[in-house]
Amino acid sequence: MNIELQCCALFIVFTITVMFLREKKLDLMNRKLFFRAICACFVCLFFDIFSIIMIDQTVSGSVPHSATEIVCKLYIMLLVLQGYFGYVYASTSLLPLEKTWAKNLRIVFHLIFVAGEVLILVLPIDFFADGRIVYSYGPSTSVAYLLSAVYIISTIVTTIAYRNQIPGRRFVAMLFWQGIWLLAAGIQFLVPSLLLVGFASAFGMVILYIQLENPSEYYDGSTGLFTTNALSAYIHDKYKFGRQFSMFTAKIHFLSNYVDYNMEHDAVIRTARALVALGPEPAFRIDDDTFCVVYDDKDRMFEKAADIKRQKDGVKDIPAKGTYLLIPDSHELSGPDEFFRFLHTYLESEQEIVICDKALINELRDQIRIKKMIDEALRNDRVEVFYQPFYNIKKSCFDVAEALVRIRLENGEIVAPPRFIPIAEESGQIRSIGIRVFEKVCEFIASGEAGKVGLEKIEINVSAAQFDRDDPERFVMENIQKYDISPEWINLEITETAATKNWDIMLDNMHRLIDKGVTFSLDDFGTGRSNIDYFVNMPVKTVKFDNTFTQGFFSNDRMKPVLTGMTDIVHKLDMGIVAEGIETEEQARAMKEMGVEYIQGYYYSRPLPKDELIKFLNLNNSMNE
Ligand code: C2E
Numbered sequence: 001m002n003i004e005l006q007c008c009a010l011f012i013v014f015t016i017t018v019m020f021l022r023e024k025k026l027d028l029m030n031r032k033l034f035f036r037a038i039c040a041c042f043v044c045l046f047f048d049i050f051s052i053i054m055i056d057q058t059v060s061g062s063v064p065h066s067a068t069e070i071v072c073k074l075y076i077m078l079l080v081l082q083g084y085f086g087y088v089y090a091s092t093s094l095l096p097l098e099k100t101w102a103k104n105l106r107i108v109f110h111l112i113f114v115a116g117e118v119l120i121l122v123l124p125i126d127f128f129a130d131g132r133i134v135y136s137y138g139p140s141t142s143v144a145y146l147l148s149a150v151y152i153i154s155t156i157v158t159t160i161a162y163r164n165q166i167p168g169r170r171f172v173a174m175l176f177w178q179g180i181w182l183l184a185a186g187i188q189f190l191v192p193s194l195l196l197v198g199f200a201s202a203f204g205m206v207i208l209y210i211q212l213e214n215p216s217e218y219y220d221g222s223t224g225l226f227t228t229n230a231l232s233a234y235i236h237d238k239y240k241f242g243r244q245f246s247m248f249t250a251k252i253h254f255l256s257n258y259v260d261y262n263m264e265h266d267a268v269i270r271t272a273r274a275l276v277a278l279g280p281e282p283a284f285r286i287d288d289d290t291f292c293v294v295y296d297d298k299d300r301m302f303e304k305a306a307d308i309k310r311q312k313d314g315v316k317d318i319p320a321k322g323t324y325l326l327i328p329d330s331h332e333l334s335g336p337d338e339f340f341r342f343l344h345t346y347l348e349s350e351q352e353i354v355i356c357d358k359a360l361i362n363e364l365r366d367q368i369r370i371k372k373m374i375d376e377a378l379r380n381d382r383v384e385v386f387y388q389p390f391y392n393i394k395k396s397c398f399d400v401a402e403a404l405v406r407i408r409l410e411n412g413e414i415v416a417p418p419r420f421i422p423i424a425e426e427s428g429q430i431r432s433i434g435i436r437v438f439e440k441v442c443e444f445i446a447s448g449e450a451g452k453v454g455l456e457k458i459e460i461n462v463s464a465a466q467f468d469r470d471d472p473e474r475f476v477m478e479n480i481q482k483y484d485i486s487p488e489w490i491n492l493e494i495t496e497t498a499a500t501k502n503w504d505i506m507l508d509n510m511h512r513l514i515d516k517g518v519t520f521s522l523d524d525f526g527t528g529r530s531n532i533d534y535f536v537n538m539p540v541k542t543v544k545f546d547n548t549f550t551q552g553f554f555s556n557d558r559m560k561p562v563l564t565g566m567t568d569i570v571h572k573l574d575m576g577i578v579a580e581g582i583e584t585e586e587q588a589r590a591m592k593e594m595g596v597e598y599i600q601g602y603y604y605s606r607p608l609p610k611d612e613l614i615k616f617l618n619l620n621n622s623m624n625e
């Protein structure tokens with residue numbers, strides 16, 4: 001009898017089924033459908049073998065013809081079922097099931113399946129046996145082949161049409177699985193003694209199991225928890241099938257440098273155990289030190305999160321801090337993309353407990369919008385530079401201007417930096433913005449227009465992020481050379497925050513630029529933590545008294561001696577002073593009397609687009625000549 005291949009296949013499928021059943025379960029649609037497909041494959045193979053035996057027995061006269069007909073029909077009905085399950089497995093993960101047309105298509109395929117099975121049942125079937133050549137034929141079998149072809153081709157077409165939605169590996173595995181089936185059916189059609197279809201379907205299952213439903217994708221070896229991949233599939237499923245959920249995330253921050261690998265490992269294992277002990281809900285390890293548990297009910301989630309926090313607070317032997325991110329209502333977030341963006345954004349929060357509510361979600365959406373706005377502005381050259389001139393008291397003219405970035409929206413509206421600089425600093429876009437600003441300033445200087453209207457220096461703001469990672473010297477000098485301008489034109493304004501991160505590297509960078517002729521100012525002096533160390537040891541030429549600091553001079557009597565004293569100290573250290581935020585004549589006079597070198601503020605001019613700046617300087621600088 002020609003059943004060796006089928007027996008082999010049956011054994012393979014049996015092994016995969018056992019392996020699959022032994023795994024820890026995560027309620028995933030894909031896995032349910034895979035299990036259904038593999039069960040169908042198993043039963044189908046069984047009936048494949050059984051029908052061959054029956055045909056053999058009928059030919060030798062020991063079994064009645066009608067009994068074998070029934071078994072043959074059952075076999076080909078199962079073959080169709082297998083094809084149908086294969087299609088459902090593929091289309092459920094690929095098609096947008098929330099759309100009506102996809103739902104309708106599902107119903108159509110289901111109806112075709114039922115109609116096909118009924119037809120197979122009622123239409124006549126016959127079989128042929130001659131040595132190793134054994135097959136069934138007739139209208140019933142033809143319907144089965146036709147339907148199987150429809151399912152295989154539909155699966156292939158769907159996979160190709162939606163290949164952008166799945167990782168390349170998944171795409172290749174699905175095509176391979178279906179392709180192998182199609183190929184085997186073709187060969188068997190041409191050479192009937194090669195009963196390959198059953199074996200091919202088992203082989204396809206092996207590929208699916210190893211490539212797509214492989215346990216190592218879903219289980220973290222060291223903790224036994226589910227992995228990030230599992231979480232991703234799980235959350236996608238939840239949103240796709242409209243099931244609400246709640247989740248808490250706990251992150252361990254080790255506090256001391258003395259925490260070694262063993263201690264970390266111990267903390268991770270203990271956390272994993274504690275999470276599993278909380279209940280039957282699935283627990284995930286989504287990063288080395290980050291864990292989460294998903295619940296159907298938010299009250300239970302709050303209760304369990306509090307439980308974990310209590311347990312964590314009770315641990316005294318490991319110097320670690322826990323932070324918690326709670327998402328009570330999954331439906332507040334629009335879908336898996338927003339869900340994971342939320343997770344990644346707020347996991348980095350400094351707070352101990354973050355609860356996802358409408359306000360946070362709006363903040364997130366705002367951030368996303370602004371990031372997109374910055375990207376578009378960079379792409380479409382809508383990052384602009386405005387210039388605010390400073391008044392040089394000694395020379396009675398405007399010889400310095402500060403470059404202040406703006407984003408122009410498509411409708412012409414201008415967006416000021418406080419709206420986007422903090423987000424750009426966080427996302428790293430600040431570096432592209434900084435490059436753009438620098439190029440525009442260099443262009444302005446190189447055009448000769450800046451010099452013609454009496455300017456001698458342009459000040460450019462640099463964020464900590466720009467001084468941290470980039471090589472500022474190379475970037476600055478490359479542009480200076482490219483535009484062929486003197487480095488003396490450039491003054492970089494930095495803040496104390498730039499200095500707090502990598503003090504030595506920053507000083508080194510500053511000195512190298514200073515050697516080339518670039519100068520520096522300390523911006524926003526008088527805000528935040530004013531560390532005397534910084535302005536004593538930083539090689540800056542100028543200190544800029546911040547708006548709030550200078551405003552204090554006029555609104556708070558006790559600030560007056562502070563500012564006057566500070567002015568004295570700065571001058572003794574051989575640095576100049578720019579007073580920022582001067583809005584009235586009276587304020588300007590007071591600052592002059594106090595002895596600052598430069599005045600910047602709306603009193604003289606707001607930040608202006610380049611052309612208006614030129615007009616302003618043409619008018620005001622020539623009057624003083
Ligand atoms: P900043 O460096 O302290 O710049 C001075 C800010 O004060 C500017 O706000 C300016 O328009 C505003 N200002 C000037 N005179 C007055 C006044 O008399 N009264 C008041 N109330 N405000 C005045 P702007 O242009 O909105 O810039 C805000 C901040 O954005 C800047 O503060 C700077 O930290 C940052 N920034 C601007 N351009 C860039 C850039 O190209 N790169 C980086 N990294 N940061 C920038």
Ligand code: CA
Nearest residue numbers: 402461493523
């Ligand atoms: Ca500034």
Ligand code: CA
Nearest residue numbers: 523524546580
């Ligand atoms: Ca400032």
